[in-house]
Structure formats: C-alpha cells, structure tokens
Amino acid sequence: MEPVAGIRHVAILRSSHAHARITSIDTSKAEALPGVHGVVTGVDIASVTNPIPSAIRVPIKFYPIAVDKVRYVGEPVAVIAAIDRYVAEDAMELIEIEYESLPPVADPVLALEEGASLLHDDVGSNQVHHRTFKYGDPDAAFASADKIVKLDWRYPRYSSTPMETYGVVANFERQPDRYTIWSNFQGPFILHALMTGALGVPGNRLRLITAPHSGGSFGIKQAMFPYMVLLGACSKLLGCPLKWIEDRLEHLIGSSMAADRADKVEAAFSKDGELLGLRFDNIVNVGAFVRAPEPASVYRMHSASNGCYRVKNIFVENRLVVTNTTPIGLNRGYGGPQFYFALERVIEAGAKELGIDPAEIRRRNFIRADEFPYLAPAGATYDSGDYEAGLDQALDLAAYDDLKAAREKARAEGKLFGIGMAAGIEPSGSNMAYVTLAQTPEERAKAGGRSGGLGTATISVDPSGSVTVKTVSTPAGQGHQTVAAQVVADALGMRPDQIDVITEVDTLTSAWSLASGNYANRFSSVVIGTIAETAEKVAKKIKLIAAENLEVAPEDIELVGGEARVVGVPEQALPIRRVASQTHWHPAGLPEGMEPGLFETTIMNPPMLDAPDDQDRVGSAVTFGYVFDLAAVEIDRTTGEIEIVKYVSVHDVGNVLNGLVVEGQIYGGFAHGIAGALLEEFVYDAGANPQAGTFADYLCITAPEVPEVTVGHFNTPSPHNTLGAKGMGDGSSMLAPTAIANAAADALGTYEIELPLTLNKTWAKANGQEYHRAGATRAKVGEGPREAGAVEGGLTGEGSVELSAPPAVVWEMLLDPDALASVVPGCEKLEQVGEDSFTAEVVIGVAGIKGVYSAAIDLKDKIEPQSVRLVGKASGGLGFGEGEGRVTLEDLGNGKTKLSYSYRANVGGKVAAVGQRMLGTVTKLLIGQFFRGFERRLKSGGDDGGSSGNPGFFRRMFGGGS
Amino acid sequence: MLRIKPDQKQRVTVTVNGKAVSGYAEPRMLLTDFLRHELGMYGTHVGCEHGVCGACTAIIDGAATRSCLRYAVQCDGLEIQTVEGLADADGTLNTLQKAFNENGALQCGFCTAGILMSSTKFLQENPKPNDDEIRDMLSGHICRCTGYTQIVRAIRQASGQ
Numbered sequence A: 001m002e003p004v005a006g007i008r009h010v011a012i013l014r015s016s017h018a019h020a021r022i023t024s025i026d027t028s029k030a031e032a033l034p035g036v037h038g039v040v041t042g043v044d045i046a047s048v049t050n051p052i053p054s055a056i057r058v059p060i061k062f063y064p065i066a067v068d069k070v071r072y073v074g075e076p077v078a079v080i081a082a083i084d085r086y087v088a089e090d091a092m093e094l095i096e097i098e099y100e101s102l103p104p105v106a107d108p109v110l111a112l113e114e115g116a117s118l119l120h121d122d123v124g125s126n127q128v129h130h131r132t133f134k135y136g137d138p139d140a141a142f143a144s145a146d147k148i149v150k151l152d153w154r155y156p157r158y159s160s161t162p163m164e165t166y167g168v169v170a171n172f173e174r175q176p177d178r179y180t181i182w183s184n185f186q187g188p189f190i191l192h193a194l195m196t197g198a199l200g201v202p203g204n205r206l207r208l209i210t211a212p213h214s215g216g217s218f219g220i221k222q223a224m225f226p227y228m229v230l231l232g233a234c235s236k237l238l239g240c241p242l243k244w245i246e247d248r249l250e251h252l253i254g255s256s257m258a259a260d261r262a263d264k265v266e267a268a269f270s271k272d273g274e275l276l277g278l279r280f281d282n283i284v285n286v287g288a289f290v291r292a293p294e295p296a297s298v299y300r301m302h303s304a305s306n307g308c309y310r311v312k313n314i315f316v317e318n319r320l321v322v323t324n325t326t327p328i329g330l331n332r333g334y335g336g337p338q339f340y341f342a343l344e345r346v347i348e349a350g351a352k353e354l355g356i357d358p359a360e361i362r363r364r365n366f367i368r369a370d371e372f373p374y375l376a377p378a379g380a381t382y383d384s385g386d387y388e389a390g391l392d393q394a395l396d397l398a399a400y401d402d403l404k405a406a407r408e409k410a411r412a413e414g415k416l417f418g419i420g421m422a423a424g425i426e427p428s429g430s431n432m433a434y435v436t437l438a439q440t441p442e443e444r445a446k447a448g449g450r451s452g453g454l455g456t457a458t459i460s461v462d463p464s465g466s467v468t469v470k471t472v473s474t475p476a477g478q479g480h481q482t483v484a485a486q487v488v489a490d491a492l493g494m495r496p497d498q499i500d501v502i503t504e505v506d507t508l509t510s511a512w513s514l515a516s517g518n519y520a521n522r523f524s525s526v527v528i529g530t531i532a533e534t535a536e537k538v539a540k541k542i543k544l545i546a547a548e549n550l551e552v553a554p555e556d557i558e559l560v561g562g563e564a565r566v567v568g569v570p571e572q573a574l575p576i577r578r579v580a581s582q583t584h585w586h587p588a589g590l591p592e593g594m595e596p597g598l599f600e601t602t603i604m605n606p607p608m609l610d611a612p613d614d615q616d617r618v619g620s621a622v623t624f625g626y627v628f629d630l631a632a633v634e635i636d637r638t639t640g641e642i643e644i645v646k647y648v649s650v651h652d653v654g655n656v657l658n659g660l661v662v663e664g665q666i667y668g669g670f671a672h673g674i675a676g677a678l679l680e681e682f683v684y685d686a687g688a689n690p691q692a693g694t695f696a697d698y699l700c701i702t703a704p705e706v707p708e709v710t711v712g713h714f715n716t717p718s719p720h721n722t723l724g725a726k727g728m729g730d731g732s733s734m735l736a737p738t739a740i741a742n743a744a745a746d747a748l749g750t751y752e753i754e755l756p757l758t759l760n761k762t763w764a765k766a767n768g769q770e771y772h773r774a775g776a777t778r779a780k781v782g783e784g785p786r787e788a789g790a791v792e793g794g795l796t797g798e799g800s801v802e803l804s805a806p807p808a809v810v811w812e813m814l815l816d817p818d819a820l821a822s823v824v825p826g827c828e829k830l831e832q833v834g835e836d837s838f839t840a841e842v843v844i845g846v847a848g849i850k851g852v853y854s855a856a857i858d859l860k861d862k863i864e865p866q867s868v869r870l871v872g873k874a875s876g877g878l879g880f881g882e883g884e885g886r887v888t889l890e891d892l893g894n895g896k897t898k899l900s901y902s903y904r905a906n907v908g909g910k911v912a913a914v915g916q917r918m919l920g921t922v923t924k925l926l927i928g929q930f931f932r933g934f935e936r937r938l939k940s941g942g943d944d945g946g947s948s949g950n951p952g953f954f955r956r957m958f959g960g961g962s
Numbered sequence B: 001m002l003r004i005k006p007d008q009k010q011r012v013t014v015t016v017n018g019k020a021v022s023g024y025a026e027p028r029m030l031l032t033d034f035l036r037h038e039l040g041m042y043g044t045h046v047g048c049e050h051g052v053c054g055a056c057t058a059i060i061d062g063a064a065t066r067s068c069l070r071y072a073v074q075c076d077g078l079e080i081q082t083v084e085g086l087a088d089a090d091g092t093l094n095t096l097q098k099a100f101n102e103n104g105a106l107q108c109g110f111c112t113a114g115i116l117m118s119s120t121k122f123l124q125e126n127p128k129p130n131d132d133e134i135r136d137m138l139s140g141h142i143c144r145c146t147g148y149t150q151i152v153r154a155i156r157q158a159s160g161q
C-alpha cells in the first residue's frame, strides 16, 4: 500500500539482549550506506515524544523504542529508513551498539524475589500493581466449608499470531503539523488518545486510517499502536513518509502475546458440592512494560468472577509483574483462558474430592434459567442464559454415559483415559471502564468518572437510492460486512448485495468513539445493534415520505422487494430509490418539518455499562454468551501423545445472525483453544532469551492436529440488544485449554497439569518423571555457563579426534593464532591481545542467518602439553553467547594424539530465537570442519596454504613454558 | 553457472498465468517480492518468509512451491500460476473458489491464496481425496482464522464429493 508518494522503507533493529544498558550506538556506517535515508535511535524519539501512559500510575517510562536500556529481546533499538527494505536491512547490520549486560529475569515469580534484578529502577520493585477485592464474605465461607480445594499452576504465554503481520505507513506534514497514519490497527480507539498524548498533538492532528479488511487480528493488532507512534515520530524526524511491514521474526518476538501467569485458586465447598466461596491469587507477567490497555487482561473477567455459578463470596488478589519479556496484550479470549483454567479446574477437583460427578457438581451450582437477568457479585449483569440446558445438550451429544463406560474399559486395560469439561460465560461488548478497577475507588474518584462502550453507525442513501453503511468495526475476517448488509437489507426491504458496508475507520471523517474497533466480541453484542437501530431510523423516514405520497398512514407502509408499499395492496407502491431520490432532489416536497437528505447516525451507549461503584463492582460487558465444552482423551504412555477421542462444544450465542459466520468463529476459536492446550508456547530460557522465533519453533496448530468437534447450539436471545444477539468470537479459545487439561488430569490422576501438554511433558507425567520448565532457574551473568543440561537452550557437547602428530606438535599448533586462523571455519581475523587472551572475528551462518561475531577468548589452566580450558564470549548483530570448553591431549604413541574436547555454551539473541533447533547441529558441523582443517594442516607439516608464516609464535610470546 | 554481482539487477522473465511478463531483480530478491512489488501481483501473500506458513504458495513449473523460498532469478523462464489466474477473466470464480466461498472456508483470507494453489495441484493429482488426505495436504499451511474444518469441507465439495 502506497497512499502517499516518496515513501521510504523501514527496518527496525531490535535488541538481542534481554536486559542491558546501552552504552553507545554508532549509526555512522549505516547512514553512509548508499540508499539509506536516515537512522533514528531511542534518544531521538525521546526528544520528540512523551512516554505512553497506562491505567497504572507507576514511574515507568514507556517509549516505543529503547532509550537508555533494553528490557527484552526484540525491543526496538534503532529505526533505519532506506530506499527499500533490503537496503534498510543491510544498514541494520552496520549499526554498532555496545551493551552492558544486566541480569535478566523472565519468570514472574523469580522477578518478585528479593534481590531480583529490577527492570525499572524508579519503581523500586518488579511488582507494578497490587490490588485485592472482596465480594460477600469469603472468610466466613471458607470457615464453614466441608471441603477446601487448592490448586496452583503456571499458565503459558501464547498468541494467536495473525497471518498478516503489522503494517504501518506514517506521514508527518507541516502547516498545520499533522500525522496521518495508515495501518491495520484494530482499535480500541481509546488508544488514539494515548497516541496523541505521546506525539503531543491535539486529536484532530493525528489522523488514523485503518484498512477495511485485515488479515486476522484476534486482539494482537491492538498492540501495534506504539509502532504507529514510532513511525509517526520517525517520519517527523526524517522528513519523509515511512512504511514498515513487520516480518514474522519481528512479530514472534516484538509484537504481543497473551500473559503468562503464576496463579493460585482455592474453592470452598459444602459436602454436597455447593460452591461456597472462591479465592483467586493472580500473578500476571506483563512483560517489560505495562502497555495499555493492560492491566485489562486480569480485569476483563473480574466482574464475572463467579463464572456460571451462584457463588457469592469471592476474594481476588491481583499482582502485576514486569519481566524481561515481550509486553503482553489482547489475545483471543483476553484473560478468559487463564480465568477458566482456575475456576473450571478447581470445580472439577472439588467434584473429585467430594466424589460427585463433575457434570453434576456444575449442575448444582449453575445460575438457574429463571434467575436471569442475573447480577453477579462483582457487578456484571448476565443478560440471559440456561446453563443447565447447555450442559444437558453437551452430555447428550457426547453420550456421556457411554463415554464413562469407555473410560472404565480403557482403564481396566491399563490405558490412560480421561474425561474433562469446562463451562464458561463469554462477556462481550466491553465497558471501557473495567480497566479502571486497577485503581482504588479513591483514585477513580479523583480521576473523574469513566464508563461506557459507545457503538456508532451511519447509514446514508445517496440520490440514486444506493445505501452505504459506515461502521467503525475494523473487521479482520469476522464477516462484519456480510452481517451488516444482511441486517440493513432486512430493515429496508432490499437485497444484501445492494448494501455497501464500509468498515474502515478514518478518524477525521468517520463517526467514531473511544470504544470503536474490533475486540471483546463487540460486533454482534454492540455494533450490529447500533446498525439495526440506524436502519430503523432510515426505514421510518422512508415510510413517512412514502405514506404522504401514497396518502396512507405510515404504519400502513411496509418495505419489501425494494419498494415502499401499502400493506395488503402491493400494487400501491413506490420504489425506495424514488423516495430516497426525493430527499435529495425535491426537499421542498417532503412532509412538513422533515429534514432533507437520507442520512442517519446513531451513537449509542449500552446502559448497563456504568462506572465502577465504590465497592469495585462494574457492569463490564453487554452480553454474556455461554460455552460448555467436554473432552475425552487417551494418553499414550510410550510417546506421551494425547489423542482427543471426543470433543463436544455447546454454544449459546443468542440469536444467530449468520449461521456460517457463527460456525466459522466457533471452529476458529476451538482451534486456538486446542493449540493453547497442546502446542503453542513462547518459551524463554533462564537468560530471558525467546526460544520460539520462527514458525518452525512456535508451533501453530495445523489441520491434522485439530480434532473433530461436535458443535451444539441453543439460543437464549439477549434482551440487551435489538437483535437479541450475543458476542461470540472467543468461544472455545477460552475453554478448550481447560477442558483438555481436566481430561488429561483425569487420565493421569493428578491435578498438576501444565500447558501446553507437549509430548515430553505428558510423557513425563505418564511415566512418573520430573519435567523442568524452561526459564525456571535464575540466570547469572558473568558466571559462565551452568552445569550441562541445567538450562534448556544451553548448548553442550563433547567428542574426540585422533590427530596424526605427537601431543607437543598438536599443542604448539593449538596455541598458534596464525595456524588457528587458517583452520577455524569462517575465521576472518584472530589476534592475541594479552597474556593468554585472543580476539577473533568469525562469520557463522545458522539456519540461513549469517553474521559476523566478535569473540574474546581466554586460555586458562594450561598444562603443557596435556590440557587447557578456554573461556569465551562472542557477540554480533544477530546474537551473542558465552561458553567454555576443555581440551585434553593424550599420547597414543606412534606420533599420534587423541584430542578430547567438551564444551558448554549459552546463546542468546536472534540466532538463538531463530536457529535454536539448529544450533547443536551447526556447532557439531563447525567442530568437525575445524578438526578436519587441523588434521590437514598437521599432515602438511604446518603449511596448507594458510597464513602460517610464524609457527609457534604464540607459544614463544606467552605460552611457552607454562 | 550464471554469475551475477550481488547488487546487480537482472532481467527476469516469467510466464505468470499464461502471460509472459518481466521485471528486474537483484539476485537476492525473493520471488514473493518480485511478484508483489516488481510485477504488482499482490495475490500471493507472505506470512512468514521462512517456508512454514504456506501463504505464498504458487504453482511453479507444475509443482506447488513456496515462493518465499525461491529467488526471482532462479525462476527466469519458468511458468508460474498464482491465485490471480484461478477465476475467469470476467471475475467468475472457479469451482474451488466457489466452494470456499459457500463453505465459509475463508475468514480474513490471508492464508487463502496459498491454500487455493496447493489445493488446485492436490486435486489434480488426487481428484477424490478423503478428509484425512485433505488435512494432510493442508498441514503445509497455517490458517489462524477458520480452524480448518470449513476448508476441508470446501475442498471436498470442490472434488464433487
């Protein structure tokens, strides 16, 4: 997309360090490269923008680019603009940055420990938010309980990784100063206010234009707004329009993810299974910054903390922790998967402990069909539902009794077979104010009221009678156009193909508001209702005009088949086209007092979206759909593979607006849920290095892994919107992880389940083995590599070769820099810089990414001619590493030597994220090459054509007599 | 072997959807970039540029190929079919495209171009596939929206089953 002329293309240089101070950046070589227009660094950006705020008032300065310190691998460090992307990326490699490493921390619990490395010094702690909430009397409920069940667990970090990545074109113009930014941003447009704040301009000087369609979003495209600020500021600094298309590698480390959590839950039950009270203890790993709208992920489900149940006594404790990981944000089901992982697992555990069937315990606690609308303890008003009916339908579809019999049979045969369920409500159409629960009632009072989630829509009918609907819903494949056209066509008696639906947003010309955008299943819960109301206004006006022309009462007019006709007298009719045209061509002939033109706009706030009260209760959403999932799994003890034998998913989405669209959303959400349960995770090692930097490492679910699902429907129309529809995009993405976890727990006979249930994890559980989570140990900088195997991602190896020379000769050559330079693969330069110290420049390619690395190597514990230890560090544009090796020589007689070596190394940066799976192989390959070269050189008597003019030089200089 | 300087543009002529077209490419220019930015054919999508997602699949000399793993200069003289060639000149969708449309087999449509190309080739070789075979073929593609079910249905419908 090139909406303006003269665009330059941007590449973003990103940090390869998880935590480091930037001591210097030299961009001169990059700037000198022909084709480069300019380079911008964090210091430049900080001089023209303000930090981007969030709902949490802590002294964190969040800029869209690192200024003096990097806090996660992938954080932008410099922006290069060039004639094309290829040149921009060439220039990227010419930027020289010096970092001073700081201890990294990726794990939220370790980050909270005393003495943990601090991300933001001014905050004084990595805990950036802490609030507790109490509804009812949880202490009394727990005191009176017959049974208390506790679980604690980790929830993994994953993302829906839309297939289309971020794309931004930014143009800054003077007189008046105005930023225009084209992008595939999806809202919420409340973020527009943050962007204008960061850029320091009034609202009308930041024009955002979004694409009419976007290649998937699932919430992830909310988090591109800092990049919009970044590109805008760079356009101002460089004086030209800029275009940046995020590549997949950038996306997987630098865009956004759902939060990983370290949570606990406790449930109090009576002996017959009544759920008396709940306690949630949530620790949210928000990544390196609190990027708006965080901390919303932990508050989205808050006002519905009772789930589907009648429980009244609830305690919630929320803590947010910053770590050296990518900032988190919206992702399909936003906060839902984590919430249900707590609630629906503890319910199931309670059932087990009490000896009650898990379906039965839910039935006993469900809100009953006659209790709607239901006011939840934390403030949500559930619009409609019949949870028990959904449960019954699911049990029916699953043939539950047969399934239980199958489980008995399988178990009798020694198999691991389990059944699990999960029930949940699906809040849709968010109240923008729920995020302010992060503030105390006093803070909120001071800040002034916040509430609402405005829906806007415009319908215009032009002089030719053509209908255009404008909605600011920024769809990403959810069929908004289709559904809107259908609804408006129904209201106006026309065909859907006669209605044009415009979904792009232009903040200068569209009717938009803070809540506009595509998230929280807004479309069918709020937007479509607003469109329907607007269509009704247009229909009413058409009827009034037609009635006057046909000399009947307006109530007697119906709109059918493109005509306004008198009910029961079809030959008495006017084409709607004619009526519309009259409003433009002949306003004087309109009924008395009627405005000319046919143009209606509706701005509507669902009334239940009020501000939080002083008890921290808030109506956080408009409609509450319902999902009940049931899974049966069989686990293969030998491989750890989980086979999903049966999966049933029952949905209440209110009135169905378009069957095909609803079905597509259900299947899509289901696939995301299964992916979260079994496959997808952004793993960080103990050094906070991301380990999933490509689609070969981050395992998106593909067709063969998606099991068959039986979908059931029942509908309780929502009284909260004109069409009776409910939001429904999240669906099983929220519940499948838990349903599968419950089934696996049932199969394995444990409550300790950690997602994703990968083969190695499940195998370990099935065979009573320990499984170590990556990143759970602390990284210590400067201590060299840890014990072999202690840390995932650590590189270890050993081997030996037989060489055709006696140990003394081998030793001599090992210590000879010139000789080494000629046999080390990719070695461009090798110099001695001090007593037992070398530096080297080596070109290494891993997984198709080739880079220059500078290495510093020290020799330690030399025992001539027997053994030596090498300790080294290397860094380059694509990554860095540290490690050590030991070489021992053994005299085999006959002038031969056995050389044995072992090494341990840790590698970070892009090369680790992208080439993780290859590193081991590449290392072995390089070592092999090295010794082949070594042997060749030995055989040729020290001269194989390399630059070996000075044999023994090294030894003579400083190694000789040791 | 042809030797070209790294920064020297080379004329590349390919037959795309039956029509000979040419443009200029440095040796390192990916075929995807050549198709999109040099030839202005944006139908071929780029989802990863490292050969996993399948969005960029085109039929090159009769084989379904990830165009992000080819350099434009490697394709000089070859025959390429892209998604733009599937529908009739007047825009009438072909059977496979129609089936995708009717079954809701695309939501955002980003993955669709690649899947249509793979499926086209697949159905030529296996005109009556069963669901497992379809899913197996689809394993070379990532679709984040649909959950694949409706894609499987569409392909089966297109195969007349």
Ligand code: FES
Binding pocket: B045, B046, B047, B048, B049, B050, B051, B052, B053, B054, B055, B056, B057, B066, B067, B068, B069
């Ligand atoms: S773009 Fe070619 S496979 Fe993903």
Ligand code: FES
Binding pocket: A163, A215, A216, A477, B105, B106, B107, B108, B109, B110, B111, B112, B142, B143, B144, B145, B146
């Ligand atoms: S339809 Fe969106 S990725 Fe497949």
